Amino acid sequence: MDGSETMDTIRLTAAQAMMRWLSVQMTEEGTRFIEGVWAIFGHGNVAGIGEALHGIGDSLPTWRGQNEQTMAHAAIAYAKTTRRRRAQAVTSSIGPGSLNMVTAAALAHVNRLPVLFLCGDVFANRRPDPVLQQIEDFDDGTVSANDCFKPVVRYFDRITRPEHILTALPRALRTMTDPADCGPVCLAFCQDVQAEACDYPVAFFEPRVWRIRRPEPDPVEVAAVVAAIRAAKAPVIVAGGGVLYAQADDLLADFAARRNIPIVETQAGKGATGFEHPMNFGSPGVTGSACGNAACAAADFVIGVGTRFQDFTTGSWTVFANPDRRLVSINVHGYDACKHGALGVVGDARVTLGKIDAALGETRFGAADAKARTDWHATVAKVTAAPARDANKLPSDAQVIGAVQRIATGNTVAMCAAGTMPGALQVLWQAAKGGYHMEYGFSCMGYEVAGAMGIKLADPSKEVICFVGDGSYMMANSELATAVMRRVPFTIVLTDNRGYGCINRLQQACGGAEFNNMYKDSAVAAQPEIDFVAHAASMGAHAEKARDIADLEARIIAARGRDIPSVIVIDTEAVSGTGAGGHWWDVAVPAVGGPERLEKARATYAANSARQRVFN
Ligand SMILES: Cc1ncc(C[n+]2csc(CCOP(=O)(O)OP(=O)(O)O)c2C)c(N)n1
Numbered sequence: 342m343d344g345s346e347t348m349d350t351i352r353l354t355a356a357q358a359m360m361r362w363l364s365v366q367m368t369e370e371g372t373r374f375i376e377g378v379w380a381i382f383g384h385g386n387v388a389g390i391g392e393a394l395h396g397i398g399d400s401l402p403t404w405r406g407q408n409e410q411t412m413a414h415a416a417i418a419y420a421k422t423t424r425r426r427r428a429q430a431v432t433s434s435i436g437p438g439s440l441n442m443v444t445a446a447a448l449a450h451v452n453r454l455p456v457l458f459l460c461g462d463v464f465a466n467r468r469p470d471p472v473l474q475q476i477e478d479f480d481d482g483t484v485s486a487n488d489c490f491k492p493v494v495r496y497f498d499r500i501t502r503p504e505h506i507l508t509a510l511p512r513a514l515r516t517m518t519d520p521a522d523c524g525p526v527c528l529a530f531c532q533d534v535q536a537e538a539c540d541y542p543v544a545f546f547e548p549r550v551w552r553i554r555r556p557e558p559d560p561v562e563v564a565a566v567v568a569a570i571r572a573a574k575a576p577v578i579v580a581g582g583g584v585l586y587a588q589a590d591d592l593l594a595d596f597a598a599r600r601n602i603p604i605v606e607t608q609a610g611k612g613a614t615g616f617e618h619p620m621n622f623g624s625p626g627v628t629g630s631a632c633g634n635a636a637c638a639a640a641d642f643v644i645g646v647g648t649r650f651q652d653f654t655t656g657s658w659t660v661f662a663n664p665d666r667r668l669v670s671i672n673v674h675g676y677d678a679c680k681h682g683a684l685g686v687v688g689d690a691r692v693t694l695g696k697i698d699a700a701l702g703e704t705r706f707g708a709a710d711a712k713a714r715t716d717w718h719a720t721v722a723k724v725t726a727a728p729a730r731d732a733n734k735l736p737s738d739a740q741v742i743g744a745v746q747r748i749a750t751g752n753t754v755a756m757c758a759a760g761t762m763p764g765a766l767q768v769l770w771q772a773a774k775g776g777y778h779m780e781y782g783f784s785c786m787g788y789e790v791a792g793a794m795g796i797k798l799a800d801p802s803k804e805v806i807c808f809v810g811d812g813s814y815m816m817a818n819s820e821l822a823t824a825v826m827r828r829v830p831f832t833i834v835l836t837d838n839r840g841y842g843c844i845n846r847l848q849q850a851c852g853g854a855e856f857n858n859m860y861k862d863s864a865v866a867a868q869p870e871i872d873f874v875a876h877a878a879s880m881g882a883h884a885e886k887a888r889d890i891a892d893l894e895a896r897i898i899a900a901r902g903r904d905i906p907s908v909i910v911i912d913t914e915a916v917s918g919t920g921a922g923g924h925w926w927d928v929a930v931p932a933v934g935g936p937e938r939l940e941k942a943r944a945t946y947a948a949n950s951a952r953q954r955v956f957n
């Protein structure tokens with residue numbers, strides 16, 4: 342690196358100093374916390390950040406992607422796969438490059454996942470104002486496009502002087518490695534400042550280890566929960582993503598097995614126990630299993646562990662229907678622990694569960710309903726079974742899931758984000774322990790392809806199967822080319838039902854006409870014939886079409902040895918949905934007007950919303 346060294350300072354540009362510092366921020370396992378930097382350069386970052394990244398070389402590698410948002414999706418999937426133990430950075434130019442990442446920042450924020458956004462910003466010295474892509478606020482000289490990040494990151498800083506990185510960078514890493522505050526960070530780096538030189542203290546660049554702390558719970562809160570659990574008759578555990586991030590999965594499985602407490606897993610928590618665990622009762626809520634929802638309805642005590650209690654989980658607060666039920670929330674952040682009048686315990690899930698476990702002594706509940714669980718598995722087997730060959734009938738999404746399930750191993754990770762598949766997978770996919778990756782805080786269309794790459798980069802030992810609908814694929818697919826270039830193999834199962842199938846079903850369920858979701862119901866001059874195989878092949882992926890369910894199974898197995906992504910397209914029907922399980926979900930129906938079908942939907946809506954109970 343360029344710079345004249347003195348006894349205790351080193352002269353570097355601010356960007357060089359940033360990269361040098363990031364390259365020595367370590368995990369307890371001895372790896373860099375920030376593995377590397379996804380980059381698309383423009384005038385706002387090429388000269389400063391770009392030069393610094395080139396200079397630091399393999400000590401902080403740089404990867405070129407195709408779109409700032411999807412590069413960030415890959416980074417987010419990477420962090421989720423490492424259970425927030427490692428992260429990646431993404432750098433952009435100013436203006437459009439930065440704003441392309443705002444959606445991804447929000448996605449990371451909702452899912453509480455760390456990612457470092459290094460956004461170019463306007464000139465701090467304002468000499469060339471307005472620089473290309475500067476938005477120019479008429480009323481506020483300090484505003485730039487990057488202010489859009491403020492509501493969707495956990496920490497925002499604007500670096501307008503080279504010395505600022507001395508405070509901004511430790512705050513950024515603090516945020517990303519704090520289990521309670523964990524989330525995205527945006528450092529808006531003025532483009533002139535990136536290139537300015539400064540004498541930095543050499544000590545600033547000493548390697549530092551960022552330990553992920555495990556906050557101890559308040560003993561009074563633990564005692565209150567222990568007393569409440571002792572008084573319960575039929576508890577149920579709602580396991581959220583926090584179980585995985587706190588590495589509390591093994592303890593939770595053991596705790597539930599010893600005490601006979603059924604576990605239902607949220608989208609983020611699925612895979613924590615593995616479907617074969619006798620206390621794994623599937624999922625709760627609108628995308629819930631029949632046995633899981635039955636356990637939730639009967640429960641007089643609901644123990645949330647590391648969950649946000651999102652509306653899909655709670656059936657918009659109709660699932661936990663026992664009038665006497667109480668709610669407990671074990672969470673590392675007080676924000677989640679006190680939701681909906683819950684009796685809260687703020688603390689690390691593993692530590693807290695351990696203390697509750699120790700204090701509970703021999704407390705054990707009556708046998709869980711094992712028959713409901715085996716009945717449910719039989720239902721899943723039925724709706725996912727391979728159909729009889731019928732040239733005139735397209736397979737359902739559930740049958741596609743069945744095909745993948747039959748060839749899946751303990752090493753397979755099923756991943757998805759938006760469309761029919763997330764709900765169908767939550768209900769029907771029988772995840773091996775650690776075999777599930779769903780982005781369902783934002784359920785962002787376009788996460789899938791890049792996210793699959795991020796998972797594989799984080800854990801090359803896994804077989805990653807990406808479920809993606811035609812709609813999500815059309816929204817963002819170009820990191821497929823990046824995965825081909827970087828030789829990151831995964832398998833994409835692309836279900837083509839010619840439109841936005843799940844929203845079309847939701848539209849009808851809410852009393853609406855079929856309108857503007859499927860291509861057949863959209864204002865087009867000609868129905869499209871999109872050749873997804875040719876499209877994926879043009880980016881270098883191995884692409885092919887499966888004739889039917891049996892053919893799909895064979896092609897996924899054949900994909901296993903490849904060193905590039907495989908895209909397997911299959912035509913599916915858009916009508917069926919998941920075909921099993923499920924509960925209500927609050928989507929407001931227009932209160933007045935409309936035809937008879939709207940009146941019917943209104944009546945259903947009124948009946949369901951009357952059952953909502955939003956406070957403990
Ligand atoms: C960025 C974004 N825009 C809009 C939505 C709303 N949305 C959720 S699923 C969906 C349609 C998905 O279609 P497709 O991927 O083809 O899946 P299908 O339901 O047809 O299987 C839409 C529009 C979203 N989740 N994300």
Ligand SMILES: [Mg+2]
Binds near residue numbers: 811836837838841
């Ligand atoms: Mg579709």
